[in-house]
Amino acid sequence: DSGVTQTPKHLITATGQRVTLRCSPRSGDLSVYWYQQSLDQGLQFLIQYYNGEERAKGNILERFSAQQFPDLHSELNLSSLELGDSALYFCASSVTPTGKGDTQYFGPGTRLTVL
């Protein structure tokens, strides 16, 4: 158990809908990262927050947004969902914001299915 929690575990929704994925980092970790894992794209970095502020952006679509709250939990919002958004979404956390050399601890993921 990494100490990172994600809810819900599974989410099934329809095209055009909006969903929110939630992540609680390990105790003491200030950085939160979001990743998408799909069969065709593999594991891709989406976005990073550190202590409430956005620090880095990866391949995140404009339909997707995220935020980190004062209690350090983070939410990933996915809107106008398409079939291709079906994937496993991981949250990871680390102590520092730098990334390089810093171990990221991953949650169990949220499996999103868009029908």
Place this chain on the structure above:
Amino acid sequence: AQSVTQLDSHVSVSEGTPVLLRCNYSSSYSPSLFWYVQHPNKGLQLLLKYTSAATLVKGINGFEAEFKKSETSFHLTKPSAHMSDAAEYFCVVSASARQLTFGSGTQLTVLP
């Protein structure tokens, strides 16, 4: 820019035989390198990491990896495979960017 190539998408070994999972990286800066493992329907677990200290890195569950700068490689090895090692393994690089860049993964099958 940074990238990582896992040379085998599938590796199959017999229980008790050595494991070798190959990884080459590309980085404009001195990289940090990681191996993560993902068991079915589970999250990613860190096996080991290299951050410019000793080039031979020991990880959990008997795994180790050697950083070879001249070959830009970071291959993962284990002397004797166990059935519980069956999983997908990801080689990961982190250089100047804050994010991790993942390889495409190697599926390890362990035969009885």
